Amino acid sequence: MLRIPIEQVTETLTRALCRLEFEPDRAALGARLFAETTRDGVYSHGLNRFPRFVATIRNGCVDPRGRPECIAAQGVLERWHGHAGPGNLNAVQAMDRAIALAREHGVGAVAMAHTTHWMRGGSYGWQAAEAGMIGICWTNTMPNLPPWGSSEARLGNNPMVIAVPRAAGHVVLDMAMSQFSYGALASYRQRGELLPVDGGFDTEGRLTRDPAEIEKSWRPLPIGYWKGSGLSLVLDMMAAMLSGGRATHQVPADPLREAGVCQVFVAFDPSINDGAADMADRIVASLGVRYPGQQVLRIRAENLALGLPVDPALWDELQTI
Numbered sequence: 001m002l003r004i005p006i007e008q009v010t011e012t013l014t015r016a017l018c019r020l021e022f023e024p025d026r027a028a029l030g031a032r033l034f035a036e037t038t039r040d041g042v043y044s045h046g047l048n049r050f051p052r053f054v055a056t057i058r059n060g061c062v063d064p065r066g067r068p069e070c071i072a073a074q075g076v077l078e079r080w081h082g083h084a085g086p087g088n089l090n091a092v093q094a095m096d097r098a099i100a101l102a103r104e105h106g107v108g109a110v111a112m113a114h115t116t117h118w119m120r121g122g123s124y125g126w127q128a129a130e131a132g133m134i135g136i137c138w139t140n141t142m143p144n145l146p147p148w149g150s151s152e153a154r155l156g157n158n159p160m161v162i163a164v165p166r167a168a169g170h171v172v173l174d175m176a177m178s179q180f181s182y183g184a185l186a187s188y189r190q191r192g193e194l195l196p197v198d199g200g201f202d203t204e205g206r207l208t209r210d211p212a213e214i215e216k217s218w219r220p221l222p223i224g225y226w227k228g229s230g231l232s233l234v235l236d237m238m239a240a241m242l243s244g245g246r247a248t249h250q251v252p253a254d255p256l257r258e259a260g261v262c263q264v265f266v267a268f269d270p271s272i273n274d275g276a277a278d279m280a281d282r283i284v285a286s287l288g289v290r291y292p293g294q295q296v297l298r299i300r301a302e303n304l305a306l307g308l309p310v311d312p313a314l315w316d317e318l319q320t321i
Helices: 006-019 024-039 047-058 087-105 122-130 182-191 211-217 226-243 276-287 294-306 312-320
Strands: 002-004 069-074 077-081 107-116 134-139 160-164 171-175 259-268 308-310
Touching: 002 006, 002 312, 006 024, 006 047, 006 308, 006 312, 024 047, 024 087, 024 122, 024 294, 024 308, 047 182, 047 312, 077 087, 077 226, 087 107, 087 122, 087 134, 087 259, 107 226, 122 134, 122 160, 122 171, 134 226, 182 211, 226 259, 294 308, 308 312
Parallel strands: 077 107
Antiparallel strands: 002 308, 069 077, 107 259, 134 160, 134 259, 160 171
16 A cells, blocks of 8 residues: 655646646546545545546546536525536535624525536535534435335445534534445455445345445445434435435435435534533533544544555556556
8 A cells, every 4th residue: 555645636637637637627627626534544436436436427427517506595595506527626615605694693504406426525614613613414316225124225325424513523423314324335355355344235124234245235234223224214315305406216326426416515614502512522422432533533643744654556547547
């Protein structure tokens, strides 16, 4: 495994995106988001995901010049159209707008239709927390999760992020509605490791910890069994209803053509309560164990000091792109 300074990685990805018709400022932001995802240890959605992102641009699924726009507004809620733009760039802009609305009204929300895969959802939770906001966001996906009681993938694993700002370290929960996201399954498979707990079914319908078997069957377990199945359903319904876009069953069931998804971005301004910061610290102190986001800070410091871990073959591929 190579260790490449984050500045060099970001520069390489920026050049690649410029060659793919991104405007320079958008190329730099997109490159930074991918590099920071790997910096924070979410390897499945960072540099490892970049070649697939490039493939979706080349097949026309993602329009590098597509920009989101507001098409309707009602109070603190806005509807946006993503115009098939790069999902991570669309998401940053949507969360920025939700934050701006929250600064003005205490809460702000953007529901966006016709966008594309947002890559690492946690990026937008960290974005909200860095702005001093409580952030909540989620996306629907292509059908890749069987509802409880079925063996057919009719729900999405619909990732959801909840972030709480805290000076001593933001609390950021970033999770899919499946026990293990497909990105996590791929990471375990590539490392040759079994999952720590059963993560889904194999093609014979048996519970398994083998990530490759779950990838073959397309039958991951929903979190909390029937509870995760229900949560996935209502997240899909809310995203599609608020944004006016596609529901999961209308999204192409092909990872390279997963387009037209819906996302919701909500920001709350906790400054309405002068004691909010102290409350967050007291809650974390009461845990006595690691909180969501704490591990990210440790991995981030290590990767900034040593360089981002990059597979040599992937690094060659990135430079070719």
